[in-house]
Amino acid sequence: MSNININNMTFKHVSYLWDDAKAAALAGDEVALFIYRSNLLGADLRLTNYGGGNTSVKITDKDPLTGETSEVMWIKGSGGDIGTLTKSGCAALYLDRLRNLENVYRGIEFEDEMVELFNHCIFDLASKAPSIDTPLHGFLPFKHIDHLHPDAAIAIAAAKDGAKITEELFNGEIGWVGWQRPGFDLGLQLRSCLEEAEKKGKKLRGIMLGSHGLFTWGDTAYESYVNTLEVIEKCAEYLENNYGKKRPVFGGKKIESLPEADRKLKAAKVAPILRGFCSSERQMIGHYTDDARVLEFINSNDLSKLAPLGTSCPDHFLRTKISPLVLTLEPNEDLSDIDAIKAKLTPAFEAYRAMYKEYYNTCKKSNSPAMRDPNPVVILYPGVGMFTFAKDKTMARLASEYYINAVNVMKGAEAVSEYTSLPHQEAFDIEYWLLEEAKLQRMPKPKALSGRVAVITGSAGGIGKAIAKKFAQEGACVVINDINEERLEQATTEFITLFGKDAVASTLLNVTDEKSTEKALDQASLAFGGADIIVNNAGISISKSIAEHTLEEWDRLYDILVKGQFIVSKAGIEVMRKQGFGGDIVNIVSKNAVVAGPNNPGYGSAKAAQAHLTRLMAAELGADKIRVNTVNPDAVISDSNIWSGGWAEGRAKAYGITVAELPAYYAKRTLLNEIILPDDIANACFAFVGGLLDKSTGNALNVDGGVSMGFYR
Structure with missing residues (x-):
C-alpha cells in the first residue's frame, strides 16, 4: 500500500504492509515477530534487493547446558533472503561470546579469520552459517535491527557529500560511517559512531554506511519496522524534491527509444x-x-x-x-x-x-x-x-x-x-x-543441461511434456509450447510449480506457420537469450489404407510432420548460428520410418521423410557444430495425442484386435516385452543432448522395446 499515514508521516515511496492481526497472533514470540518484520521488508524491492541486507533480534533464552538465562541474537544466516526468511534460515548466537571475540581480534588485516570464530558462538545447533554482517548487529545494543540496501538511502550514501546531506536531512539523528568492507571492524565502527553521538547528547535512530546501505532499529519489531520505513521515506522524498532542480535527470534525453x-x-x-x-x-x-x-x-x-x-x-x-x-x-x-x-x-x-x-x-x-x-x-x-x-x-x-x-x-x-x-x-x-x-x-556442481535453452514442440502434453520435464530436471531452461491454448496454460502452471518461473517460458506455436515459429524463437531469445536445443516432437497420426486416405489427411500429415520439422529447424538453426557455439536438434520420428506395415502410407512415409531430413541436416550443419539426431519411438500410449483422431481404432483394425488389447499387443511383439512410456523417449533425447554424445550426429536411437523389423541395417 502507499499514501498510508503512520506517526503523522505519509508513506508514498515505501509500502506499509504491517498487519496488526497477524502480528498479534505472534505476540510473545520475538523471533517470530523478527521473521515477520523481515519478510515484510524483503517484500518491497525499494527497501532492499533480493538476498541483500540483514535483520536481527536479541532475546533472552535458557542456556541448554547451564539452565541459566543467556542473551541470544537471532540473525539472517549467510546467503539468505529476508523476504523469504524462515527460522531455519537464521543463525542464533550467544551475544556475550560474540562480543568477547573483540578480545582476540587482531586487526582489520585479519578480518576473515573472525568468520570461523563465529561458530564458537552458536547457540542453536540447527543454525545456518552466520553471515559476515553478524558483528555489525552484535555490537549495537538495540533489540531489533534492520540493515537494508534501499535505493533512496544508498543514493545519499553514494553522493560525494553524502555525510553532510545525511546530517542536515536528519538533524543529526542518523549517524555516518564511511565506506568499509563488511566485517568485524565495521561492527566496532558502528558501536563507536553510536557512542560518539551519545557523548554529544544525540540519540541516533540509524546509521548510514557510505556507499553501502542503512542501519535502523527499534525496541520492538514494529518500532524497528516503522522507523526503517520513515527513514527511507524521508530519503526518497528528499530525492524526489530535487529531481530536475539542479539539471535535467541524467543530463536530459539524448536519443528516443524505439516503440x-x-x-x-x-x-x-x-x-x-x-x-x-x-x-x-x-x-x-x-x-x-x-x-x-x-x-x-x-x-x-x-x-x-x-x-x-x-x-x-x-x-x-x-x-x-x-x-x-x-x-x-x-x-x-x-x-x-x-x-x-x-x-x-x-x-x-x-x-x-x-x-x-x-x-x-x-x-x-x-x-x-x-x-x-x-x-x-x-x-x-x-x-x-x-x-x-x-x-x-x-x-x-x-x-x-x-x-x-x-x-x-x-x-x-x-x-x-x-x-x-x-x-x-x-x-x-x-x-x-x-x-x-x-x-x-x-556451490553444487552444475547439472548436465545448466546454461542451455531447449525448445520442445508440442510440449504441453504426452512425449513432448515428458521431454521438457526431463530437460528442466537436468537444469535446462525450457520453452514449452502447443497449438492448444488451454492445454498450454495448464502445462505452464504445472511447470512453474515444479521448476520455478525462471526455468520456464511458454508460447503458442503452430509448427506449420513460419511467423508463429519465428515468434516462438523470438520468445526464447527474449526470455533466455537464445536457444541451444530444438526437439521436433509435434505431430499427428492417421492410420488408414491408401484407398481410404484423403488428400486433406495426406497434406495435414506432411504439413505437421515434415514441413513443421523443416520450419522449426530452420528457425532454430538461425538462432544457433547467431550464438556461434553449436547446438542440438533432435527429431522425434518413429519405428514406422523404417517398418512397412498395413494402413499406414501417409504417416509412415512422412516419418521416413523426417528421418532422411535429419540425415541431410546433420550432413549440412556439422561445420556449425550443430548435431542432428533421431529418436524412434513406437507405441507410446500414455498421455499421447497419437491415440486421438481414430489412430487407435485404425491400428487395432490393422492387427485384428480391439483397442483395449493394443497395449498388451504392442508389448508382446517387442523383444523385451516392454510397454514404452513418454519418459523412455525423454531419456533417449537426454542421451543425445546431455554431454556424453557431443561427437555424435546423424544417428538414430530406437526406443521401441526391440522391434527387429525396425533394426537399422
Missing part, C-alpha cells in the same frame, strides 16, 4: 548474438528488460559519464561486475547481416575483456583467486534496453534487478550531489574476497 514492439523485436534478434559473445568461456543464460528506469538512463546524455563508474553498493557490484558494456549499435540498426554485426561488436567485447584483465592484474594480490570470466554481465543497448547474462536465469534476472537498483542510486545521487562509485581496488577486494570465493567453491 515497444520494435524494441522487443530488436532485442529478440540481437540477444543470441550477445549471448554468443558472453559465452566465450561458459554457456550463459540471458535476461532482457526495457524497464522505464533503464530506458531513461541508457537514452540519456550522462550514460557515457556514469556507466563506466560502475556501482557503489557491494551487493550490486558483486552481481553486475566492474562496469557494464554499452553497445554502439543504433537503435534501428539493420541486424540482417549477422557476420557484419558480429564484426562490428567484436572490438567492443575484446576491449571489455582487455579492460577486465587489466583491472584484475592491477588489483590482484598474492593470494587472490584466479581471474574469473572477463565477459560483461550487463549490456546496455541505447534505445532498446538492458541485457544481463549469467550462469542461470535466476542470476541473470537478479543482475538485472541489481543494476536497476544501481541506476536508481545514480539518479538520486546526481540529483542532490555527485555520484561516486567504489574505487577499483575496493571493488576488487569485494569481488575476489576469499570468503566469497569459498562460497563459490561450495
Whole structure:
C-alpha cells in the first residue's frame, strides 16, 4: 500500500504492509515477530534487493547446558533472503561470546579469520552459517535491527557529500560511517559512531554506511519496522524534491527509444548474438528488460559519464561486475547481416575483456583467486534496453534487478550531489574476497543441461511434456509450447510449480506457420537469450489404407510432420548460428520410418521423410557444430495425442484386435516385452543432448522395446 499515514508521516515511496492481526497472533514470540518484520521488508524491492541486507533480534533464552538465562541474537544466516526468511534460515548466537571475540581480534588485516570464530558462538545447533554482517548487529545494543540496501538511502550514501546531506536531512539523528568492507571492524565502527553521538547528547535512530546501505532499529519489531520505513521515506522524498532542480535527470534525453514492439523485436534478434559473445568461456543464460528506469538512463546524455563508474553498493557490484558494456549499435540498426554485426561488436567485447584483465592484474594480490570470466554481465543497448547474462536465469534476472537498483542510486545521487562509485581496488577486494570465493567453491556442481535453452514442440502434453520435464530436471531452461491454448496454460502452471518461473517460458506455436515459429524463437531469445536445443516432437497420426486416405489427411500429415520439422529447424538453426557455439536438434520420428506395415502410407512415409531430413541436416550443419539426431519411438500410449483422431481404432483394425488389447499387443511383439512410456523417449533425447554424445550426429536411437523389423541395417 502507499499514501498510508503512520506517526503523522505519509508513506508514498515505501509500502506499509504491517498487519496488526497477524502480528498479534505472534505476540510473545520475538523471533517470530523478527521473521515477520523481515519478510515484510524483503517484500518491497525499494527497501532492499533480493538476498541483500540483514535483520536481527536479541532475546533472552535458557542456556541448554547451564539452565541459566543467556542473551541470544537471532540473525539472517549467510546467503539468505529476508523476504523469504524462515527460522531455519537464521543463525542464533550467544551475544556475550560474540562480543568477547573483540578480545582476540587482531586487526582489520585479519578480518576473515573472525568468520570461523563465529561458530564458537552458536547457540542453536540447527543454525545456518552466520553471515559476515553478524558483528555489525552484535555490537549495537538495540533489540531489533534492520540493515537494508534501499535505493533512496544508498543514493545519499553514494553522493560525494553524502555525510553532510545525511546530517542536515536528519538533524543529526542518523549517524555516518564511511565506506568499509563488511566485517568485524565495521561492527566496532558502528558501536563507536553510536557512542560518539551519545557523548554529544544525540540519540541516533540509524546509521548510514557510505556507499553501502542503512542501519535502523527499534525496541520492538514494529518500532524497528516503522522507523526503517520513515527513514527511507524521508530519503526518497528528499530525492524526489530535487529531481530536475539542479539539471535535467541524467543530463536530459539524448536519443528516443524505439516503440515497444520494435524494441522487443530488436532485442529478440540481437540477444543470441550477445549471448554468443558472453559465452566465450561458459554457456550463459540471458535476461532482457526495457524497464522505464533503464530506458531513461541508457537514452540519456550522462550514460557515457556514469556507466563506466560502475556501482557503489557491494551487493550490486558483486552481481553486475566492474562496469557494464554499452553497445554502439543504433537503435534501428539493420541486424540482417549477422557476420557484419558480429564484426562490428567484436572490438567492443575484446576491449571489455582487455579492460577486465587489466583491472584484475592491477588489483590482484598474492593470494587472490584466479581471474574469473572477463565477459560483461550487463549490456546496455541505447534505445532498446538492458541485457544481463549469467550462469542461470535466476542470476541473470537478479543482475538485472541489481543494476536497476544501481541506476536508481545514480539518479538520486546526481540529483542532490555527485555520484561516486567504489574505487577499483575496493571493488576488487569485494569481488575476489576469499570468503566469497569459498562460497563459490561450495556451490553444487552444475547439472548436465545448466546454461542451455531447449525448445520442445508440442510440449504441453504426452512425449513432448515428458521431454521438457526431463530437460528442466537436468537444469535446462525450457520453452514449452502447443497449438492448444488451454492445454498450454495448464502445462505452464504445472511447470512453474515444479521448476520455478525462471526455468520456464511458454508460447503458442503452430509448427506449420513460419511467423508463429519465428515468434516462438523470438520468445526464447527474449526470455533466455537464445536457444541451444530444438526437439521436433509435434505431430499427428492417421492410420488408414491408401484407398481410404484423403488428400486433406495426406497434406495435414506432411504439413505437421515434415514441413513443421523443416520450419522449426530452420528457425532454430538461425538462432544457433547467431550464438556461434553449436547446438542440438533432435527429431522425434518413429519405428514406422523404417517398418512397412498395413494402413499406414501417409504417416509412415512422412516419418521416413523426417528421418532422411535429419540425415541431410546433420550432413549440412556439422561445420556449425550443430548435431542432428533421431529418436524412434513406437507405441507410446500414455498421455499421447497419437491415440486421438481414430489412430487407435485404425491400428487395432490393422492387427485384428480391439483397442483395449493394443497395449498388451504392442508389448508382446517387442523383444523385451516392454510397454514404452513418454519418459523412455525423454531419456533417449537426454542421451543425445546431455554431454556424453557431443561427437555424435546423424544417428538414430530406437526406443521401441526391440522391434527387429525396425533394426537399422
